[in-house]
Amino acid sequence: MGFLAATLKKELLLLIRxxxxxxxxxxxxxxxxxxVCLVQEKVLNPTTHVLVLDNDKNEIGKIIFKGLxxxxxxxxxxxxxxGCDTEAGAKALVNKGQYQFSIIIxxxxxxxxxxxxxxxxxxxxxxxxxxxxxxTVYFDPSVQGxxxxxxxxxxxxxxxxxxxxxxxxxxxxxxxxxxxATPPAPWFDIKEAWATEFGFIKMPTSVQQNVPAxxxxxxFFICVPxxxxxxxxxxxxxxxRLRTMPVPRFLFIFGKNAAYICVCLIQFLFVFLLGKFxxxxxxxxxxxxDGPWIAVLIIIAACAVAAANYGIMLGQLAGSYEQxxxxxxxxxxxxxxxxxxxxxxxxxxGPMQLISNLSPLxxxxxxxxxxxxxxxxxxxVLPEAGLLVLFGIAASGVSHISFNYKK
Numbered sequence: 352m353g354f355l356a357a358t359l360k361k362e363l364l365l366l367i368r369x370x371x372x373x374x375x376x377x378x379x380x381x382x383x384x385x386x387v388c389l390v391q392e393k394v395l396n397p398t399t400h401v402l403v404l405d406n407d408k409n410e411i412g413k414i415i416f417k418g419l420x421x422x423x424x425x426x427x428x429x430x431x432x433x434g435c436d437t438e439a440g441a442k443a444l445v446n447k448g449q450y451q452f453s454i455i456i457x458x459x460x461x462x463x464x465x466x467x468x469x470x471x472x473x474x475x476x477x478x479x480x481x482x483x484x485x486x487t488v489y490f491d492p493s494v495q496g497x498x499x500x501x502x503x504x505x506x507x508x509x510x511x512x513x514x515x516x517x518x519x520x521x522x523x524x525x526x527x528x529x530x531x532a533t534p535p536a537p538w539f540d541i542k543e544a545w546a547t548e549f550g551f552i553k554m555p556t557s558v559q560q561n562v563p564a565x566x567x568x569x570x571f572f573i574c575v576p577x578x579x580x581x582x583x584x585x586x587x588x589x590x591x592r593l594r595t596m597p598v599p600r601f602l603f604i605f606g607k608n609a610a611y612i613c614v615c616l617i618q619f620l621f622v623f624l625l626g627k628f629x630x631x632x633x634x635x636x637x638x639x640x641d642g643p644w645i646a647v648l649i650i651i652a653a654c655a656v657a658a659a660n661y662g663i664m665l666g667q668l669a670g671s672y673e674q675x676x677x678x679x680x681x682x683x684x685x686x687x688x689x690x691x692x693x694x695x696x697x698x699x700x701g702p703m704q705l706i707s708n709l710s711p712l713x714x715x716x717x718x719x720x721x722x723x724x725x726x727x728x729x730x731x732v733l734p735e736a737g738l739l740v741l742f743g744i745a746a747s748g749v750s751h752i753s754f755n756y757k758k
Contacts, residue, residue, distance in 0.1 A: 363610050377618060380569025381625050387561045389633065402453040404430035404441045409461035411513060415454065418509055438487070445489045452502055455487040468517045486510065558626055562638045563719035564692045566622040567712055570615045570654050571683045574662030577611050578675040581666030604747070608659045615655035616648075642722035646729045650722075653739035654715045660743035660750070667750040686710045691717075714738045 401419055405412035419427035428450075435441050441453040488506060490499050626638025640647055662679075669675040687693060689703070690712030696704055707713045718735035721727035 363613075377621055379572070380565055380618065380622055383568070384562055384565045384622055384625065385630075385633070387557075387565060389635065399425045399452075400450045401425055401427045402430060402433070402435065402441050402444060402450040403427055404435065404438060404453060404455045406458040407456045407460040408458075411460045411464060412456045414513060415456060415506075415509060419454075442489050445491050448491055451491050452499075453489045454506065455489070457485065460486070464514065464517050468514075558630055558636045558638045559723050562622060562626045563723065564716055566619050567654055567715045567719070568683070568687050568692055569618060569622070570651070571658045571661070571686070571712065572680070573611055573615060573618075573655075573658050574665050574683065575676065575679045577607065577659060577662030578666035578669060578679055579672055580607075581663065582669065582672050582675060604663060604750075607663065608656070611659040611662065612652065612655040615658060616651060619651050640723065642727065643729055646722050646727075646732050647719075649729065649736050650715055650718045650732055650739075653736035653743075654711075656743040657711050657715075657739040657746070660746040664746040664750045664753075667753045686712045689713065690715075711739055711742050 403412075403416045403419065405416060416427060416429065419425055430436055430441060433444075435444060438455050441455060444450055445453045486506070488503060490502075623638060628637075631637050665675055665679050669678060687710075689707045690696075690710035691707060692712055696707050696713065699707065714735040718732040721731050721735075
């Protein structure tokens with residue numbers, strides 16, 4: 352027991368004296384989490400500014416503006432409220448980047464729609480031909496194609512619903528062309544629900560997406576200083592002197608594991624405190640864990656076991672510190688890319704989604720999302736925690752085989 356405590360103390364002292372290693376373990380994850388959360392805050396919770404130039408000043412213009420106004424993350428502004436009353440002015444404001452897009456509703460759109468509905472009711476024609484009203488949508492040149500397609504599809508569906516509604520109203524009330532006429536009530540109501548076990552709608556924020564992801568990424572980066580410590584002990588013959596002591600070798604390895612597992616827990620606590628108290632000062636949502644904390648500790652401990660044993664395996668297999676410095680970060684970055692740290696797994700192609708199941712970071716991140724977003728309990732994260740522990744045991748086994756072979 353005394354040898355184990357001495358080994359633990361030795362590892363912690365070596366780590367404290369290694370200032371570069373401390374920066375790598377604590378400052379790097381904190382900076383990564385902060386920057387990524389700040390960058391992705393508007394990506395995961397986008398705010399779109401829309402300029403509506405309503406030249407119709409009747410029912411269609413009012414309905415389109417209300418639909419945009421009631422949409423989430425859309426700030427709709429009327430042209431008259433910002434002193435813009437011409438199509439050229441609206442186009443210029445969008446081109447300057449003040450608005451992501453602008454909708455131009457032509458004059459007489461409502462009267463035209465009711466005229467077309469009356470003709471349709473009489474069975475004459477429903478073809479707009481060259482006399483159709485054209486609603487123009489101007490986009491900011493920097494807006495991506497997917498966003499433009501989504502906006503155009505939404506506006507088209509709104510106009511199509513309006514067209515059917517006006518046709519129905521004209522068929523039921525042939526002489527009623529009042530803009531404020533009450534439309535028929537819908538037979539069915541559509542309810543939107545989220546597939547979550549929480550009792551309320553829980554939207555993931557950029558902080559909930561990135562704090563666990565990059566905290567796990569930082570935990571696995573512990574393999575670099577751990578491997579460096581083993582290589583240093585091998586080069587200065589410290590390992591040979593330790594092997595002459597009358598104690599089992601597994602105590603020496605267990606002491607290293609225990610020291611770096613403690614560091615991983617402190618590292619996650621540091622990132623959690625950063626997300627809890629510092630992020631609100633940066634106008635970011637605070638990092639909150641609504642699920643059981645024991646489940647979070649189980650995930651972190653299992654991840655720390657996997658990362659520490661991977662570092663020991665790297666230190667045993669690498670022939671020099673330079674090799675460990677190249678192999679370690681490279682493999683961790685690859686595992687992070689496959690595990691959904693950089694790009695969510697569901698956005699990857701089908702074959703890449705299958706390959707991502709091989710990444711330990713994917714197991715840990717999925718377990719975190721089970722707790723933070725899906726309302727899962729302790730038993731639900733045990734399979735992923737078991738996979739991480741098995742990964743650590745496998746890495747430890749490879750280290751043992753390599754050690755006996757080199758010996």
